[in-house]
Amino acid sequence: MADISKSIEKVDLYEKTSGEAKYVSDFSYDDMLYARTLRSTVAKAKIKGIRFPNLPEDVHIVDYKDIPGKNVVKIIFDDQEIFPTEVVTYIGQPILLVVGKNKELLEEIIHNTIVDYELMTPIFDWVSSAVHYHFQKGKPEEAFQKATKIIEYVYDTSYQEQAYIEPQGFIGTYEEGKVTLIGSIQCPYYVKNALLQALDSKGDEVRVIQATVGGAFGGKEEFPSLMACQLAVALKKIKKPIKMIYEREEDMISTTKRHPSKSKMSAAIGENGEILAIKSNIGIDGGANIGLSGVVLSRAMIATTGAYTIENIDSSGDVFLTNTVPNGAFRGFGAPQMLFAIDLFIEHIAKDLGIDPLEYRLKYLAKQGDPTSTNGLFRDPIIMPEMIKKALEISKFKEKAKIFSRPNVSKGIGMSWFLHGCGFTGSGESTHINALVKLHKTKEENVEILIAAVDMGQGVRTTMRKLVASLLEIPIEKVIYDLPDTDKVPDSGPTVASRTMMIVGGLVARCAKKMKDSWIPGEMLLEERYLQPSYIKWDEATMTGDAYPAYSWGVNVVEVSVDKTTYEVSVNEIWSVYDLGKAIDERIVIGQADGGIVQGVAYGYLEVMNHSNGKLLQKNFTDYIIPTSMDAPKMTTVIMDNPYPLGPYGAKGVGELTLVGGAPAVAKAIEMAIGKKVFSIPVTPEKIMELMKHE
Amino acid sequence: MVEQIIVKSVEEALSRLSERKYIIYAGGTDLIVQNRTVSEAPIPFKNPVLYCANLKELKYVKEGDDYLYIGAMTTLSELLTYESVPKLLKEAIEQMASPAIRNIATLAGNLGNASPAGDSLVPLYTLNALIKCQSVKASRLIPIQDFFVGLKKTALTDSEMITEIIIPKNRFKSTMYRKVGTRKADALSKVSFAGAYSIVHDKICDFRISIGAVNVTVVRRFDIEAKLIGKTIEQAQKMKNQIISLYLSSIKPINDQRSNIEYRTQVTKNLISAFMDTLD
Ligand SMILES: Cc1cc2nc3c(=O)[nH]c(=O)nc-3n(C[C@H](O)[C@H](O)[C@H](O)COP(=O)(O)OP(=O)(O)OC[C@H]3O[C@@H](n4cnc5c(N)ncnc54)[C@H](O)[C@@H]3O)c2cc1C
Numbered sequence: 011m012a013d014i015s016k017s018i019e020k021v022d023l024y025e026k027t028s029g030e031a032k033y034v035s036d037f038s039y040d041d042m043l044y045a046r047t048l049r050s051t052v053a054k055a056k057i058k059g060i061r062f063p064n065l066p067e068d069v070h071i072v073d074y075k076d077i078p079g080k081n082v083v084k085i086i087f088d089d090q091e092i093f094p095t096e097v098v099t100y101i102g103q104p105i106l107l108v109v110g111k112n113k114e115l116l117e118e119i120i121h122n123t124i125v126d127y128e129l130m131t132p133i134f135d136w137v138s139s140a141v142h143y144h145f146q147k148g149k150p151e152e153a154f155q156k157a158t159k160i161i162e163y164v165y166d167t168s169y170q171e172q173a174y175i176e177p178q179g180f181i182g183t184y185e186e187g188k189v190t191l192i193g194s195i196q197c198p199y200y201v202k203n204a205l206l207q208a209l210d211s212k213g214d215e216v217r218v219i220q221a222t223v224g225g226a227f228g229g230k231e232e233f234p235s236l237m238a239c240q241l242a243v244a245l246k247k248i249k250k251p252i253k254m255i256y257e258r259e260e261d262m263i264s265t266t267k268r269h270p271s272k273s274k275m276s277a278a279i280g281e282n283g284e285i286l287a288i289k290s291n292i293g294i295d296g297g298a299n300i301g302l303s304g305v306v307l308s309r310a311m312i313a314t315t316g317a318y319t320i321e322n323i324d325s326s327g328d329v330f331l332t333n334t335v336p337n338g339a340f341r342g343f344g345a346p347q348m349l350f351a352i353d354l355f356i357e358h359i360a361k362d363l364g365i366d367p368l369e370y371r372l373k374y375l376a377k378q379g380d381p382t383s384t385n386g387l388f389r390d391p392i393i394m395p396e397m398i399k400k401a402l403e404i405s406k407f408k409e410k411a412k413i414f415s416r417p418n419v420s421k422g423i424g425m426s427w428f429l430h431g432c433g434f435t436g437s438g439e440s441t442h443i444n445a446l447v448k449l450h451k452t453k454e455e456n457v458e459i460l461i462a463a464v465d466m467g468q469g470v471r472t473t474m475r476k477l478v479a480s481l482l483e484i485p486i487e488k489v490i491y492d493l494p495d496t497d498k499v500p501d502s503g504p505t506v507a508s509r510t511m512m513i514v515g516g517l518v519a520r521c522a523k524k525m526k527d528s529w530i531p532g533e534m535l536l537e538e539r540y541l542q543p544s545y546i547k548w549d550e551a552t553m554t555g556d557a558y559p560a561y562s563w564g565v566n567v568v569e570v571s572v573d574k575t576t577y578e579v580s581v582n583e584i585w586s587v588y589d590l591g592k593a594i595d596e597r598i599v600i601g602q603a604d605g606g607i608v609q610g611v612a613y614g615y616l617e618v619m620n621h622s623n624g625k626l627l628q629k630n631f632t633d634y635i636i637p638t639s640m641d642a643p644k645m646t647t648v649i650m651d652n653p654y655p656l657g658p659y660g661a662k663g664v665g666e667l668t669l670v671g672g673a674p675a676v677a678k679a680i681e682m683a684i685g686k687k688v689f690s691i692p693v694t695p696e697k698i699m700e701l702m703k704h705e
Numbered sequence: 706m707v708e709q710i711i712v713k714s715v716e717e718a719l720s721r722l723s724e725r726k727y728i729i730y731a732g733g734t735d736l737i738v739q740n741r742t743v744s745e746a747p748i749p750f751k752n753p754v755l756y757c758a759n760l761k762e763l764k765y766v767k768e769g770d771d772y773l774y775i776g777a778m779t780t781l782s783e784l785l786t787y788e789s790v791p792k793l794l795k796e797a798i799e800q801m802a803s804p805a806i807r808n809i810a811t812l813a814g815n816l817g818n819a820s821p822a823g824d825s826l827v828p829l830y831t832l833n834a835l836i837k838c839q840s841v842k843a844s845r846l847i848p849i850q851d852f853f854v855g856l857k858k859t860a861l862t863d864s865e866m867i868t869e870i871i872i873p874k875n876r877f878k879s880t881m882y883r884k885v886g887t888r889k890a891d892a893l894s895k896v897s898f899a900g901a902y903s904i905v906h907d908k909i910c911d912f913r914i915s916i917g918a919v920n921v922t923v924v925r926r927f928d929i930e931a932k933l934i935g936k937t938i939e940q941a942q943k944m945k946n947q948i949i950s951l952y953l954s955s956i957k958p959i960n961d962q963r964s965n966i967e968y969r970t971q972v973t974k975n976l977i978s979a980f981m982d983t984l985d
Binding site: 035046113114117255257574575576577578580616627628632633635637638639640641695696699700 | 738742743744745746749803883885887888889890891892893896962963964965967968971972975976978979
């Protein structure tokens with residue numbers, strides 16, 4: 011059999027390039043209405059009343075009073091209302107929907123509606139902790155007492171916007187008591203479960219179908235549930251098809267972003283310059299409600315020592331609530347913030363001690379058999395030494411670092427090492443998700459993959475079909491994988507956490523093997539449910555044990571030039587080496603790698619978003635700067651096989667791994683180019699100017 | 706919806722303009738963005754629209770003895786194909802927007818839009834460009850610095866349109882163009898700079914600096930430039946700090962979502978300094 015990694019044509023190549031693929035905005039129905047959103051213009055207030063202009067008869071207002079079920083968006087914490095009953099807590103928060111035939115008229119109505127607010131005092135400082143976690147490994151207090159030196163630094167990260175090209179959107183119908191939504195989403199069952207609670211409906215009264223998705227990056231994980239609940243309430247009230255698609259600016263001001271963070275790092279240094287212990291305290295800005303922030307926080311904290319093994323750790327963290335747009339899932343999910351902090355921190359410790367950072371870092375690099383940050387076990391082989399060797403070789407890191415470290419060269423090269431835990435954090439896979447997959451062989455001898463996993467551009471429609479075709483030894487044309495529809499597919503969990511190929515694909519592969527072994531002509535239906543490997547133990551309360559079943563690893567090297575006149579950064583070239591188990595399709599992995607690293611590096615130097623008193627200042631692509639192809643340099647990616655026994659063909663997670671190391675690598679490269687330590691990303695020209703002022 | 710007319714000739718365009726106020730639509734790359742509305746709805750133009758992009762009469766680049774003549778509907782991409790278009794202007798155009806936009810956008814549109822961050826304005830100031838504004842009755846040639854009368858305001862009247870941009874032929878010893886944008890393409894300028902000079906018998910005989918995006922219009926100071934005329938390079942270098950502070954007195958950079966006052970000021974200083982370092 012051919013190597014599974016050998017690339018095939020992406021199955022949706024033609025429909026996407028020809029324009030045939032149907033995105034949610036391409037759907038429409040006769041007699042269809044539009045829904046537009048009235049939003050809060052203040053950061054915190056009580057709504058005293060709402061004064062509408064004269065409303066035509068066929069224009070409907072939909073608000074909290076119309077919700078048949080619970081006025082809560084079902085996510086993890088029950089702290090987000092579908093429509094506010096009384097109080098708004100951030101600028102851009104949806105208050106109600108205006109629904110009607112003529113979109114321009116709806117705009118006019120919204121424009122002329124006056125909300126009477128009784129202003130309350132908003133909070134923007136990080137003072138109100140809603141979630142606090144803490145864990146220890148070893149004996150950090152003793153280590154700090156023994157220390158001959160303590161090194162402390164604080165690392166800041168800013169917002170990042172997912173910047174999917176297709177904004178959030180749904181279209182819905184109501185027929186014979188049944189609400190059907192077609193949407194641009196990552197998690198059909200998150201949406202369905204949220205709708206059941208909001209509408210107080212039974213399972214078969216709600217149906218959620220995925221349209222072709224034009225990018226998501228985590229932004230379509232939990233956010234769409236809010237929008238879907240609002241639309242479903244409107245559908246139930248008005249009983250006509252309704253389309254609800256966000257415009258770019260309302261999408262940017264009102265949807266979840268990557269959490270800004272502040273990490274206070276301190277290290278206890280022994281007499282020979284060794285690290286005795288690391289203490290980290292991370293605060294993340296949750297925005298106006300908790301949503302997924304607690305889970306984001308725990309992933310960040312578990313990454314406290316990144317790709318390194320440190321004997322003693324004290325890790326704590328908080329989600330702070332502020333009256334700003336709620337933050338949420340974004341490719342990397344908390345890890346990018348901490349990996350930036352730790353990878354720079356270790357580098358800074360080495361610099362302060364006058365030791366070559368590369369040598370120093372190698373001393374602490376995690377090895378197979380080491381305990382993880384949470385006292386789990388790195389069970390599987392770790393091939394980082396070979397990967398680092400390869401990265402040094404292809405990038406000529408050492409030679410360049412030597413030249414670039416001289417004054418006035420204005421060039422720099424930086425290298426990050428990182429890992430990413432694959433799948434849900436802790437026992438999430440078994441307690442929260444409990445994934446179920448099915449494989450159905452039809453009378454025509456076609457094999458249908460029945461899973462809820464969403465292709466949002468990352469290529470899972472290709473890789474899943476390829477996987478099944480390969481295991482069953484049938485042509486890929488005989489394998490069917492339609493866009494998920496909750497009336498047809500079981501809940502195989504959300505398309506998040508780099509879990510799709512490793513976890514869902516793993517189950518699909520087991521199903522396929524069983525089908526092959528018991529193959530009979532005609533119909534067959536097999537299913538497989540997730541079982542936590544018995545050796546994986548996790549204690550939620552103390553955050554100890556195996557936080558993830560497996561880890562993917564990576565090395566990124568970034569070379570930059572900094573313009574001395576304008577402080578602008580040019581990324582000259584990027585080299586990456588990854589261990590993702592086994593690539594199910596090389597080109598698809600390269601696609602993830604190229605996009606991931608560009609997004610990760612841009613997080614480190616380019617993408618600026620901030621708010622002023624709760625108002626986001628960058629609300630379109632003129633002002634929120636993501637890299638163009640002109641900003642993306644030459645990239646070289648090396649994939650090293652290191653098969654994971656439970657993954658299909660040995661595959662582990664890919665999607666997030668390729669982003670998380672970008673920021674520390676580019677930040678270190680800029681450090682070298684300007685000869686100053688960097689503590690805050692994005693490292694903009696404005697920040698570089700400030701750093702260089704203090705020559 | 707407003708009236709929308711595709712004009713067939715310059716004559717028709719001018720005669721319509723003499724009757725009432727129209728929006729002149731060239732490439733539309735500013736107009737569409739500025740008049741955007743919700744998806745699936747027509748663009749809510751506030752005045753009737755004259756579509757002029759198809760006017761073949763205004764698509765040309767002609768070279769005379771002393772001047773270069775650019776027809777108002779020539780696209781930015783087309784301009785890049787002419788050898789006669791000065792390097793300073795080409796360098797600016799190459800960094801404007803992205804290929805798709807440059808294929809329809811025009812210089813006249815960049816001038817008509819009158820944004821202080823309009824990238825072609827800066828080299829056009831340095832090149833002493835003249836803007837030809839035509840109405841049914843008359844035609845005026847306006848030096849570029851008089852064409853812009855305030856923030857997003859031009860000297861153009863409702864009955865006029867730009868038909869041509871005229872650039873005197875110059876022979877500079879050296880020029881320098883820099884766009885400091887937010888990224889490498891599709892970027893708005895935080896600061897932009899176009900400098901040029903000439904030297905005869907070891908003395909500076911021509912010295913020009915234009916700076917964009919740091920005030921309501923492009924900054925060009927003939928009085929400061931005059932101070933350097935007749936000076937040797939050595940003398941000019943000694944005056945560098947004085948020259949820089951004179952320029953700083955005429956810039957008014959702002960804090961916004963893209964940058965801040967300190968950065969814009971510092972980079973302006975650095976650019977003037979870097980340009981003066983090229984004198985040789
Ligand atoms: C993605 C993107 C990137 C961009 N990047 C840049 C950039 O890097 N730098 C930059 O400077 N600009 C940029 N722009 C703005 C725009 O493309 C330029 O200003 C362009 O030159 C406008 O030309 P146009 O022909 O499209 O103008 P239009 O949109 O047709 O017109 C602009 C204005 O000029 C008026 N006008 C047009 N022609 C005439 C005429 N003949 N007589 C009188 N008035 C006239 C119009 O009435 C209107 O007010 C960008 C725009 C977009 C959408």
